[in-house]
Amino acid sequence: AQSVTQPDIHITVSEGASLELRCNYSYGATPYLFWYVQSPGQGLQLLLKYFSGDTLVQGIKGFEAEFKRSQSSFNLRKPSVHWSDAAEYFCAVVYMNRDDKIIFGKGTRLHILP
Amino acid sequence: DSGVTQTPKHLITATGQRVTLRCSPRSGDLSVYWYQQSLDQGLQFLIQYYNGEERAKGNILERFSAQQFPDLHSELNLSSLELGDSALYFCASSVDLPPGELFFGEGSRLTVL
Numbered sequence: 533a534q535s536v537t538q539p540d541i542h543i544t545v546s547e548g549a550s551l552e553l554r555c556n557y558s559y560g561a562t563p564y565l566f567w568y569v570q571s572p573g574q575g576l577q578l579l580l581k582y583f584s585g586d587t588l589v590q591g592i593k594g595f596e597a598e599f600k601r602s603q604s605s606f607n608l609r610k611p612s613v614h615w616s617d618a619a620e621y622f623c624a625v626v627y628m629n630r631d632d633k634i635i636f637g638k639g640t641r642l643h644i645l646p
Numbered sequence: 647d648s649g650v651t652q653t654p655k656h657l658i659t660a661t662g663q664r665v666t667l668r669c670s671p672r673s674g675d676l677s678v679y680w681y682q683q684s685l686d687q688g689l690q691f692l693i694q695y696y697n698g699e700e701r702a703k704g705n706i707l708e709r710f711s712a713q714q715f716p717d718l719h720s721e722l723n724l725s726s727l728e729l730g731d732s733a734l735y736f737c738a739s740s741v742d743l744p745p746g747e748l749f750f751g752e753g754s755r756l757t758v759l
Contacts, residue, residue, distance in 0.1 A: 564744055575648060575736060575750030576689075583746075622689060626744045633702045634679065634748060638688035 534558055536625050538637035546645045547615050553608040553640050555623030565606040566624040566634070567597055576622060582606060593617070618644045649673065652737050652751035660759055664725040667754045671718055671739030677701070678720040679740070679748060680712055684733040695720055696743065727758045 535558040545551055557563055564583050568576040580591025587599040597608045606623060623637040649672035659665055671678050680692040682705075691704035695714035706712075709727075714720045724731060734755050738748040 564746075566747075568748075568750075573752070575650070575752045576738075576748070577648070577750070578747045581747065633691055633694065633704060634745060635691065636681075636689040 534625065534627060534633070534635050536623050536635050536637035538621075538623055538640050540640045541638070542641045542643065544643040544645060545613055548612050551608075551610045551613045551617070551642070553621050553623075553642070555606045555608065555637060556604050557606065557623075557625045558604070562627065564626045565597075565599060566626075567591065567595070567606075567608045568622045568624060568636075569593075570620045570622065570639070572619070579608070579621075613642075613644055615644045615646065618642055648749040648751065650737060650739050650749050650751035652735075652754050654754055655752065656755050656757075658757045658759065659727060661727055661729060663727050663758075664723065665727065665756065667722040667724070667735050667737075667756075669720045669722070669737030669739075669751060671720070671737075672741075672749050675739035675741045675749070676718065677740045677743060677745065678714055678718070679738045679745075680706075680720070680722050681736040681738065682733045683736060683753070689736070692722070701743075724756070727756075729758050732756055732758045 537556045566581045567579040570576045582599045620639045620641045626634045651670040676697045679694045682690045692706040694702040712722045734753045736753045738750045
């Protein structure tokens with residue numbers, strides 16, 4: 533079954549520190565991969581996506597993610613976090629030639645220490 | 647503002663009742679998705695419509711139903727409500743298939759007492 537795993541439910545980092553949020557997807561041909569962010573009381577907003585090509589993708593708000601097919605991973609990174617990055621982050625996958633279901637991970641809540 | 651509108655924003659009702667959640671997608675988007683978000687289950691895909699037709703189904707209970715109308719707005723009907731149905735229900739829309747990006751509404755928070 534298609535699945536997305538975000539192993540960290542909560543992560544706390546200090547403001548200015550680097551960040552990496554982990555995401556693993558179940559094996560499948562040609563996944564489309566996404567990272568979304570949800571601020572409190574808001575809907576989800578797309579940070580970045582990977583379809584093909586360069587495996588390092590840049591997104592909004594200074595985020596980037598790297599697709600590693602050998603590890604079935606699509607980890608999200610930011611070199612220096614800001615207090616405004618405190619939110620919940622969701623990794624998602626959809627598979628071409630299957631159906632259009634977008635499967636989301638359970639999310640990682642990011643806390644920022646001043 | 648994502649351009650996706652959901653109503654109502656908040657809804658409180660009793661067990662056994664029926665409610666309807668409404669979603670207006672972004673202008674031009676043909677595809678509508680419904681998700682349920684709860685603390686223990688995360689974001690669960692319920693159902694997807696494309697141009698009025700059901701396209702994909704997820705973990706949607708038989709007590710729940712949805713449809714997409716000719717003007718592309720969608721409604722999610724929840725009946726025989728149970729306490730466990732309390733959750734945030736999101737609608738999202740996309741212009742293409744498979745979706746390059748989902749645009750989410752702000753959600754409808756349902757509380758079942």
